[in-house]
Amino acid sequence: MICDTPYILDSDCRVCPKLGELKEILAETLADPETKI
Amino acid sequence: MLYDEGDLQQRLAPDVIILDEAQRIKNWQSRTAHAVKRLRSPYAFVLTGTPIENRIDEIYSILQFLDPALLGPLFRFNRDFYELDDRGRPAGYKNLDELHRRLAPVLLRRRKQEVEGQLPGRTDKHYFVGMEEEQAIRYADYEKRVAQLASIARRGRSLPTSSKSSSSGSPACG
Numbered sequence: 001m002i003c004d005t006p007y008i009l010d011s012d013c014r015v016c017p018k019l020g021e022l023k024e025i026l027a028e029t030l031a032d033p034e035t036k037i
Numbered sequence: 038m039l040y041d042e043g044d045l046q047q048r049l050a051p052d053v054i055i056l057d058e059a060q061r062i063k064n065w066q067s068r069t070a071h072a073v074k075r076l077r078s079p080y081a082f083v084l085t086g087t088p089i090e091n092r093i094d095e096i097y098s099i100l101q102f103l104d105p106a107l108l109g110p111l112f113r114f115n116r117d118f119y120e121l122d123d124r125g126r127p128a129g130y131k132n133l134d135e136l137h138r139r140l141a142p143v144l145l146r147r148r149k150q151e152v153e154g155q156l157p158g159r160t161d162k163h164y165f166v167g168m169e170e171e172q173a174i175r176y177a178d179y180e181k182r183v184a185q186l187a188s189i190a191r192r193g194r195s196l197p198t199s200s201k202s203s204s205s206g207s208p209a210c211g
Contacts, residue, residue, distance in 0.1 A: 002168075002176045003168055003176070009175075010175075
């Protein structure tokens with residue numbers, strides 16, 4: 001849970017590195033018209 | 038997009054509409070359903086894996102987009118296919134063979150076992166994302182506490198039977 005974000009335990013902490021990574025992955029994947037999401 | 042663009046029909050004047058994930062319009066009062074049903078085209082296809090999720094009138098809403106005349110007015114659909122209890126509330130369904138017959142001309146059903154051989158294989162990709170310092174500090178804190186609890190639990194298990202019973206029956210809560 002903490003590895004996703006500590007937000008659920010502490011709403012003052014919005015750190016979430018996976019979200020940034022997901023954004024990159026989606027942008028990369030969507031650039032390939034052959035890939036279905 | 039649909040309800041933000043009032044003149045979508047005018048701008049697109051579509052020859053064919055293909056509505057994917059058509060269960061989005063199953064609730065015929067929703068804004069999306071209203072907006073979709075305002076669109077007109079000579080040909081239309083709706084695609085869905087779940088034409089009926091909870092109630093049979095969901096398929097009524099989807100069919101209304103394809104051909105409003107096919108199932109007639111909603112009150113008649115309800116009267117024909119809903120079984121009502123003494124208080125007039127839906128208690129079950131009836132005449133489902135007739136519903137099936139009415140849907141047959143417009144419905145093409147593909148079961149999973151018929152098509153799964155034609156589908157591309159599933160691809161799983163694993164990405165590892167490191168924690169930021171803020172997370173790592175908190176993680177270490179919890180890890181320490183869990184390690185303490187685990188160590189206490191282990192000690193409790195290895196105590197001899199006599200001393201276990203003398204510690205008021207809860208050796209792991211020390």
